[in-house]
Amino acid sequence: MGGAESSTIRTRSMKPSTVISKISRSIGARSSRGDDDVLSAVAKVGPEAEVDWSGQFNRPLAPSDHYQHYMPPNMPMCPTYQDNYVKECNRSWKIICKAATPKMKSYNKDGIVLFYDEFFHRLFQRDPGFEDIFPGIRRRIEVLIKAMKFLLNDSGAPEATAIERCRNLGHRHRSIPKVKPHHFAAYASTFVEVAMFWLDIEATPDVGEAWSNLVGFNLKYMLQSYLYNIVNESDWNQNTIQLNKEGRSPSIIKLKGAVKAEMKKQSITLSGTKKDLKEK
Structure with a gap:
């Protein structure tokens, strides 16, 4: 997969992930044709193989001034990893998938459809370059769900293990075409922004703290490995x-x-x- 040599791929049959299960339970029969396309893409995400990202990362890391520059400005400067953050994000993500907030209920649509539409609308509006990275619905929903699975399946893992996982995943992104350093902050900050938008009355300061720290923590250590020796200092947007x-x-x-x-x-x-x- 392009990560550290110690990362292994397990091809044994696996139970559906918690994240995908939550999304599947939110699927109803009240979708438009465009919504059906999203739900169809969701149903096809279930992976046959899963990567173990927790292997020790032994590659060089980017200097702190590089990865700190690419952290989103609306997230903590020093995000922390706490198990209660992971649990809170799991709880609130379940609310989104069930479309259980007053704001989401008013649309009478599936939670994942509402989140998908709002998220990619804002993301493409913020940076049209993302349309080249995510040219179709299937690719967009696949990356979104896998990102959530990666974030939310950390519950109970030691901080050191979470760091290794993030660094291995960050290195994997070095081989993905058209991905640029500034894309990480845009994707991460837009995700938290849309999550808080749809959580509505559930978007308390504690929930915002949990999402900002969990996403920020993962992003920080992904950038450490991703940015090594690839920062182009001549780019004006860096x-x-x-x-x-x-x-x-x-x-x-x-x-x-x-x-x-x-x-x-x-x-x-x-x-x-x-x-x-x-x-x-």
């Missing part, structure tokens, strides 16, 4: 590096208002670089 007098230790300058102004002025896409700006 970091601008300014060397000090000795020409060594770089100081990171995050582009905020200046980037937005330049975007408006130059009318470039999210994949634009400094080179593109000069050519224009």
